[in-house]
Amino acid sequence: MGTGMKWIATVLCALAFGAGSVTATIAAEGEEIDRHGMENDMPIPVDDAKALENGKERYGARCSYCHTPLGRGGSSSVCLACQKYKWGSKSSAIYATIAAGRPGTKMGAFATSLSQEEIVNIIAYIRTLQEKKIQDDLASAKQ
Numbered sequence: 001m002g003t004g005m006k007w008i009a010t011v012l013c014a015l016a017f018g019a020g021s022v023t024a025t026i027a028a029e030g031e032e033i034d035r036h037g038m039e040n041d042m043p044i045p046v047d048d049a050k051a052l053e054n055g056k057e058r059y060g061a062r063c064s065y066c067h068t069p070l071g072r073g074g075s076s077s078v079c080l081a082c083q084k085y086k087w088g089s090k091s092s093a094i095y096a097t098i099a100a101g102r103p104g105t106k107m108g109a110f111a112t113s114l115s116q117e118e119i120v121n122i123i124a125y126i127r128t129l130q131e132k133k134i135q136d137d138l139a140s141a142k143q
């Protein structure tokens with residue numbers, strides 16, 4: 001019994017060390033993460049907690065039923081959390097997509113039902129969804 005417990009302790013210890021080194025590797029690789037497609041060429045309140053909260057709320061109310069809460073598919077078949085966009089992923093292009101819609105597709109125009117501020121807040125929130133996907137992909141690549 002005593003030996004068994006020692007063995008378990010050794011395994012737990014190895015796991016703890018293993019987990020520590022995985023975290024370190026992810027952090028080290030974080031320096032080289034490719035964030036192309038996330039460029040903001042107009043002011044987007046990415047560091048403003050209140051704006052992000054509003055963007056999250058508006059996204060949840062107006063966008064997520066087609067784009068899903070994490071922006072990774074759904075009925076839109078579009079991955080907003082990815083970095084490659086068909087219609088352009090610089091903030092000015094996303095703004096145009098949301099405001100004017102993309103005629104001939106199910107992506108409608110929101111210029112009359114969302115304010116300019118709400119649209120930029122939503123774009124700030126979409127940037128957090130992209131960042132979350134980068135981090136999730138890194139974490140699952142390490143498993």
Ligand code: HEC
Nearest residue numbers: 062063066076078085086087088094097098105106107110
């Ligand atoms: C009725 C479903 C629906 C709703 C609601 C909707 N979308 Fe879309 N959206 C789509 C579809 C479908 C596309 C793909 C259009 C195409 O075929 O290119 C799309 C495309 C987009 C794109 C372009 C993606 C690319 O690859 O260029 C963006 C950005 C986007 N939507 C953001 C939003 C935001 C933000 C909201 C909420 C304000 C929203 N959408 C609401 C269905 C929807």
